[in-house]
Amino acid sequence: MIRAATWAALVLLVAAPLVIVFGMGFGTPIAGVPPVIPPFGAAGWQGSFEAWSLLLADNFYLDTLLRSLRLATVTAALCLALGFGMALGIASAAPRRQALLLALVLLPFWTGSVLRMAAWVGLLRDGGWINAVLMQAGLITEPLPLLYSEGAMLVGMVHGYLPFAVLPLTAALTKRDLRLEEAAADLGAGRATVFLTVTLPLAAPAAAAAFLLVFIPAAGEVVIPEVLGAPDSMLIGRAIWGEFFQTRDWPQAAALSTALLALLLIPMALYQRLSVVR
C-alpha cells in the first residue's frame, strides 16, 4: 500500500510534470491560450527543435547559464567559509547553548525569504539606514549606490542560503571525536596545524555536502536577484521567468528549465554519493 502510494506520488508529482516540461520544449509558440501547440497532435508529430537549437545558438542563454553557475559557486563558497566558522563555534559551545545558537541560525530562515530581502532593500537603498548613517556621520555627501548591484545580490544570497551550509557542518562538527584533535596536539601540532591536518580533512565530506546544498538551489534562484540585483545582470531563473510570463514563449522556457535541471543533476549526483559514503 505505502509502496504503491509512494510510486503514485512520484509518478504524478515528480515524473509527470518533468515529462510535460520536457515535452513542451518541443512545442511551437502561438498567440493564444495556452500559448503553445503541443509536439503531438491528432496528426502525430508536429513539434519543433527550434527552442533547443536556439539554446545552443544564442549566446544570451549560454552567458545567462554561466553567470548563474558563477553566482551559485561564489554564494556556496562564501556560505561554506562563513558556515564553517559558525558551525565550529556552535559545536564547541556548551550543549545547552548549542540548541539556542542553532535556533538563532534557523529563526530568520523561518520568516519568508521575500520579507528578508525586502529588509535588505530598506537597509541598502539610497535613503536606507546604511546610507543615512554614513551621511549623518559625514563620511559621504551623496548616497552610495548599494542596492541593485552584484554586491547587494551576493549579500542577499549568502544571507538566504547560509542555514543550508551551517546545518550539515554543525551536525558533522558536533559529533566529531575531540580525542583526535588532542592526539594531534599531543604529537606537537599547534592550533592552526590541528585544524588544517585533522579537523578540516575529517569535515571534508560535510563541507562538500554544505557546498552542494547551497549551490543546487542557488543556481536557479529567482527572487533574490530580482529584488536586490542589478537589472541588467540576467540569470537563468530570471530568464526562465521572462520567457514564460513576459514573452510567453513556453517552449523556450521549458527548454531552459530542462537544460538547468540536466546541469544540476551533476552536483545532485555528487551529493547523493556523499550521503551514501557517510
Added chain:
Amino acid sequence: MSLLALEGVTKRFGGVVALDGLSLEIGAGEFFALLGGSGSGKSTLLRIIAGFEAPESGRVVLQGSDITRLPPPARAVAMMFQSYALFPHLSVADNIAYGLRRAGTAKDAIASRVAELVALLGLAGLEARRPHQLSGGQQQRVALARALARRPPLLLLDEPLAALDSGLREHTGLELRALQRRLGASFVMVTHDQSEALALADRVAVLEQGRIAQVASPRELYDKPATRSVARFLGAANILEAGGLPLRAEVEAPAYALRPERIRLADVLPAVNGAAAIVLEVAFRGGDALVLAQASGQVLRVVLPAGATLPEPGAAIILAWEPSALAPLLA
C-alpha cells in the same frame, strides 16, 4: 632525580574534587601504574600530565623544569589514548609520521624512523592501510608506534589494554612491558584492572577520590595493603577486624588483610589465628581451588593447592593461619 614530579596537584570539576593535593614522583625508566576505580581521578591526572587539563594548584615538573602551564604540543610527553585516536584519514605510515612531521624532521629521517617503528611493532606490510582496515591489536600497536615516534622520555598510556579482546590482553601486556624495558623510557599507565597493574608495573599508585592511598611495588601492595579500601580494591583478600576472630599479629592494627592462599586447613582449632567454619562453596580452578567458608558471621575466602583433599559443601572445617599472614591495615 625523578623524571616527573607532581607537587600538590589539585583539580576540581564544578564542585567535585577530582584531584586533592596529589604529590607523586616517577623515576626515569620506570613502568608506573595509576590504579583506581572510576572517579578516582586517575584519568584526570594523566590528562594533567599531558597538558589537556590545567590544575587549579600544584606543579607538574618534567626533567627538572616546570611544565604546568605549557600547552600539550610543547611537552616532551606522548600519550596513547584508550580509543587509540588514530587519524582515520591517514595511512598507518602517515599516522606514525605525524609527530615527526610536526617536529620538522627531514623526509628521509622520517622514512627511516617509521620503518624502524614498523619493524619494532610488527606492522610490516600494513603501512598503506587505513586504521579502520586494522584489527584491534594492530590499531593498538600503531597507536603505540605513533606515540613513540619522537622518542619521548615519558609515555602516558590510558587503559592501553582495555579495548583488546581478553585473549590478547595478557600477551599484549607482556609485549608492552618488554618494549618499555628495551626502550628505557618511563611509562605511566592508567588502569582500573589490578591484575594488569600488578603484572606490568614496577610501582603502583592506588588512587581513591583524588588522593593516593598507597604507592608501592606490586609485591608489597599485594602482601601489605595499607588500608581496608586498598585491600578491597586489590581484591580477593579477607579483611579481618580486630575484635572479631581471636587474632595475634606481629603489629597492632584496627584491621588486617589475610590472603586466601595463606589460610590452611587444620586438625585442631588453635587458640588464636584460627576459626571453625562451614564450607559454603568449593570451586576447582585448575591450578588451585577456591573455598568459601562461613566463620562466625564472616565469609572467608580460602585458596587451597590443587593437590589438597577438598572439603564438601556443608562440611565443618577448621581454618588456621600464621601471625605473619596478617597484614595490618591502618584505615
